Amino acid sequence: MENEKKQLRLWQGLLVIILAGLEVFVFSDFLPQWLGMGRSLIGELILLGIAVGAVAVFGGKFRSVFPIHKPKLTEVMGTILIYLGASQAISVVTMIEMYIAPEMVTETSIGLSSMFTSSSMIVAIIVVGIAPAICEEAVFRGVFFNSIWNQTHGKWIPILVTAAVFGLFHGSIIRFFPTFLLGIVLGYLVYETNNMFYNVMFHAINNIIPVLVLYGMQFLMQLMARALGMNGSGMWNFVMDTATSQVSQLSPAFMGIYMIDGGVGLAILYLGNHVLHLGREGYPKELFPKEKRKQQFIWLTLALALAVTGGMMIVAGTIQGLHF
Secondary structure (H helix, E strand, O other), X not given: OOOOOOOOOHHHHHHXXXXXHHHHHOHHHHOOHHHOOHHHHHHHHHHHHHHHHXXXXXXXXXXXXXXXXOXXXXXXXXXXXXXXXXXXXXXXXXXXXXXXXXXXXXHHHHHHHXXXXXXXXXXXXXXXXXXXXXXXXXXXXXXXXXXXXXXXXXXXXXXXXXXXXXXXXXXXXXXXXXXXXXXXXXXXXXXXXXOHHHHHHHHHHHHHHHHHHHHHHHHHHHHHHHHHOOOHHHHHHHHHHHHHHHHOOOOHHHHHHHHHHHHHHHHHXXXXXXXXXXXXXXXXXXXXXXXXXXXHHHHHHHHHHHHHHHHHHHHHHHHXXXXX
């Protein structure tokens, strides 16, 4: 982050979070159901209005609170790699949640899927993908992050605090842990680049890809239903019910694949972070510089631990399957 003095104070950032919480958990319930996904869009725009309005009222510097600069190719590529690595690594957490509380995970997933697919794909991309990426980032990695950084001038306190509050705003213990980890990555991006373009891009990609996958699955189900002479919605419900029943019976081998995937994700995260910083003054060009041996050891240990654990689980699951 740039070293110029920030004007926003901590209490101002907390006030924005309180107002945002009132909108998310109170005001949004009063919006009529017939608005459909419009309710979500209105809510996101209100969040953006709260963030921008707060900066204007409190006399903050818009360029400091919402730093947006021309993107660089290396930083764009680094952000994409970080997204790929983070999504794979965080999938391990999702898998653990699926194993511990399968019904809660599937209920949450099906509820979100129903909301996404209740409108056209373009509308879903705008409402679920683009709007939250802009509006939520303005609140959390804009105003709130800035107000904390102004008090601490440190790196990890604003990143972790904003990530925790970001996770809580998703209103579910199941969604908290993945969104908390995503929040850490988003905060890291804005801190390291001083450019909100990258965390908005990351957030948008993270939201849009599930929408595309869901609509793609729905389209395939409709084609299959026509070929089999079935009702499209009936086929979709059948697939979702089958997926729900399978989640509650996760095999060790299946979970092992997720663990290995998480280990690979950590390696991609390391690569993405390297690419993100390429070309910066004082940053080593080598992928494995000698002065960063400690960080490399930590990342390698974590990645290998996940991969080895995953391999052992696959072997155990295979042996268990042979006995049956």
